[in-house]
Amino acid sequence: MLEHLVAAAGSVFSPLGLLLMFLGSLIGTIVGALPGLTATMAVAILLPITFGVPVDLAIMLMLGIYCGAMNGGTVSAVLVNVPGTPAAIMTGLDGYAMAQRGEGGKAIGIAAIGSFYGGIFSNIILIIFAPILAAVALKFAAPEYFALAFFGLVSIATSTTKSPVKGAVSVFLGLLISVIGLDPVTGVDRFSFDNPEMMSGLNFVPVMIGLYGLGEVLMQVHQSEYGRKITQQIKGLLPTWQELKGLHGIFLRSSVIGTIIGALPGEGATIAAFMAYTDARQNSKHPEKFGTGVIEGVASCETANNAVTGGSLIPTLTLGIPGSGTMAVMMGAFMMHNVIPGPMLFKEQPELVYSIFMSLAVNNVFMLIIGLAGARVFARMISIPMNMLLPIITALCIVGSFAVTNTYFSVLTMIVFGILGYLMRVFEFPTAPMVIGVVLGPLAEVSLRRSLLMSHGSLAIFFTRPGSLAIFLLTAIYFSWPFLKRLLARKPDEVVA
C-alpha cells in the first residue's frame, strides 16, 4: 500500500500535476461563475483538452474543473442572484441579500470556506468507505451488476424530474444510443446503417458535449437571454474568527448531508444544498432571519453542495454506477482514458485510486485559494455578456468534439445531440438520465443477458442470490420511502380511520 501511496503522491505533487490541478480549479471556477453554465457542462466541453496528457494527470485536471465549477456558481448567485450552477440556487437566497447590504465579499468568502470544509470532509469519507465498498463489490457477479445498474437507471429516471415518465423516456433514449454498433455478446451489427464510424458504437464524448454544451447554448438563444449584462463590485472577503466558530456545527451537519446525498444515485448538489439549508434553518435560534442575508444560510448550502463531490465519487469509483449527470460525464472522461471505474480499479490500479483521493484534497485547497483570491476577478468576468459567450462556447463544443476522433462525424454527432438536448429542454425532458443510460447501457445489457444465460432464462436468479436480492430490496425501500415516511408520520387513529 505504501508504495502505491508514494507513487500517487509523486504524480499528484509533481509540478505538472499541481499546475494542471490549479488550472482545472481556475477554469472550473470561471465556467461555474458564468450564469447558465453548469458544472456538468464545464466538465463535458473541457474534456477534450485532457486528451494530450497522461491518464492520472487528466483525471486530476477533470476533478479540478469539477470542484472549481461547483464553487464558482456561488459568485453570480451572491452578486446578482443568478446562480452560476443549479447547485447554487439556495445560496442566492441569503447571499444576494448580504450582497445588497454590501456584504457580498463576506458571503463569497464564507461560501469558499464552507465549500473547502465540505469537500475535505467528503474526501475523508470517500477514502474510508470506498475501499471497503470496492472489496464487497469484488464478490459481485452479473446479477448483482444488473441489480446495481437497474437501481442507478430507475433512481435517476424518477428523481431528476417531476415526471417519472419523461425521466424513463430519457433513460430509454440513452439505452438506445448505447446499443448502436456491434452487439458485445454476439457481434451482430445493430442500427449502424452500414456506417463504419457507428459500428463501434457512438462515441459518448460528442454525445455529452452536444447534450450539455450545445443544447444549453441553443436553449439560451431560444430564451433570448443573450443580451444580459451583469455588474457588481465586491469588498471584504474574510469572515471574523467568531463568525467562523459559530458556523462549525453547520459546516459539519451540512457536510454529512452533502456526502450522503452525493452517494445516493439520482440525487445531486441542488437537493443537498436545499436539504442542508432546511436543516440549518430548523436548527437555528433565529429561523425567521433565513432569506434575509444570514451567513448560516450561505454556509449550509455551499458546504453541502461541495460535499457532494466526494460522496458522488463513492458509487462511481467503487461500483461503476454514476449517481448524477455530472458523474456520468466524469465516468465518460475516465473511460475515454481507458480507466473503467468499478471494484477492479482498486485491485488493478491502486496508484490511480490513491492519486484520485489525493488530488481531490489538493483541488479543494486550490479551490479555496482561487475562491478567495480571485473573487474580485470573477465578479468582473460575470459581466461579460452572454451574446459574446454563447458563440465561444459553441466554438469550443465544435472544436472539442472534432478533437475526439479528428473527424467531422464526431462534430455531426455533437450537433445532432445538441439539437436533441435543446428539444428535450423545450419539452421539459431531463438530460441527466439519458447520459446515465448511455454510460450504464452496456453494463445493464451484458449483465442482464449473462444473468439470464446463467439461469437458463429464469428471472428468479435476481431474487435467489443474496447480493442481487439485497440490492433490489434496497431499491424498493428507496422508492417506497417517501410513502412509508408519510404513513409512519400519521397518527394511529388517522390510520384506523
Place this chain on the structure above:
Amino acid sequence: MTSIYRDKNFLSGAAIFILSIFLYKGSEAIPATEKLLLMRASFFPLVISIGLFICGVTLLTLPFIRKKVDLLSLPGGKDMLVLLIFIAFIYLYIYTMEFLGFILGTLLYLLLSMLLLCVKNKIQGLLLALGVTVVIYFIFVTFLKVPFPAGLLGF
C-alpha cells in the same frame, strides 16, 4: 380541444410512440444468431422499444387524463429566426472550415454569431474573438496536435 395538439406531453408522446414503432421493426430486423430470444442481439433493443412504447402512450394520454394542457412555447418570429440562423452559422462554420481553415473559419464564425446576437461593444467582441481563436489554436493544434484544416492561410 384543438390546443391539445400543441400540448408538450401530447407532441412528445406522439414522437416517442412513432420512434418506438420504428425501433420495434428495426429490432425485429436484426439477424437472429441465437435460438434463445434472451441471448439474441435484438433482445435489449426490443425491451427498449416496448419501454418507449409504454412511455409514449402514457404521454399521449396524459393531457386527456389530467384535462389540462401544457402548451408548447416556441420563440416568436424574430427570436425563432435568430435561433435558426445561429444553427445555420454552426453548419456553415463546419462546411467552410476545409476551405477557410481553422483560424479564419473560427474568427469569422465568432464574429458573425456575435453580430447576430447583437453584441453592443464591437471592439470588445472583435478582441475577444481574436483572443479565443488564438487560445483554442494554441491548446488544440500546438499542444494537443489536433489536425485542424489549414485552409487559405496555410497553417
